Amino acid sequence: MKRVITYGTFDLLHYGHVNLLQRAKALGDYLIVAISTDEFNWDMKGKKCYFSYDERKRLVEAIRYVDLVIPEESWEQKVSDAREYHIDTFVIGDDWEGKFDFLKDEGVEVVYLARTPEISTTQIKKDLNTDNK
Numbered sequence: 001m002k003r004v005i006t007y008g009t010f011d012l013l014h015y016g017h018v019n020l021l022q023r024a025k026a027l028g029d030y031l032i033v034a035i036s037t038d039e040f041n042w043d044m045k046g047k048k049c050y051f052s053y054d055e056r057k058r059l060v061e062a063i064r065y066v067d068l069v070i071p072e073e074s075w076e077q078k079v080s081d082a083r084e085y086h087i088d089t090f091v092i093g094d095d096w097e098g099k100f101d102f103l104k105d106e107g108v109e110v111v112y113l114a115r116t117p118e119i120s121t122t123q124i125k126k127d128l129n130t131d132n133k
């Protein structure tokens with residue numbers, strides 16, 4: 001069984017996220033998604049989520065391509081996660097191109113997939129804010 005992992009915030013879940021998860025699952029048989037906790041988002045990414053971790057977890061778990069959701073609490077956990085979950089492939093959008101190549105030293109295949117260009121959580125918030133003016 002080929003095990004794939006990816007990481008992200010997945011706030012205001014949209015089809016760009018789903019496109020990524022669908023392609024990630026296609027690279028293996030079992031997909032783990034590490035969702036950034038509220039604390040990690042705020043402390044390390046300066047992101048304030050609309051949905052809480054539990055709400056984002058609930059939404060991502062409902063996606064047919066996802067087999068397991070775990071919390072992302074630090075930048076460093078990717079190495080221990082790869083070992084603990086016997087990960088074969090790490091996948092993330094190409095906005096992170098090159099940032100996680102160190103996982104290759106763990107024998108993990110590292111794949112950067114093209115983002116879905118026209119959609120983002122930031123854009124959704126901007127559009128909604130404009131519409132409500």
Ligand code: C2G
Pocket residue numbers: 006007008009010011016017019020036072075091092093094095114115116117118119120121
């Ligand atoms: N994504 C995408 N297309 C978009 C938006 C997002 O392919 N239009 C991908 C991102 O590249 C990422 C995943 O969907 O692989 C989740 O995106 P975010 O929630 O924005 O995650 P991010 O803030 O990039 O967190 O340790 C890694 C970080 O947790 C990644």
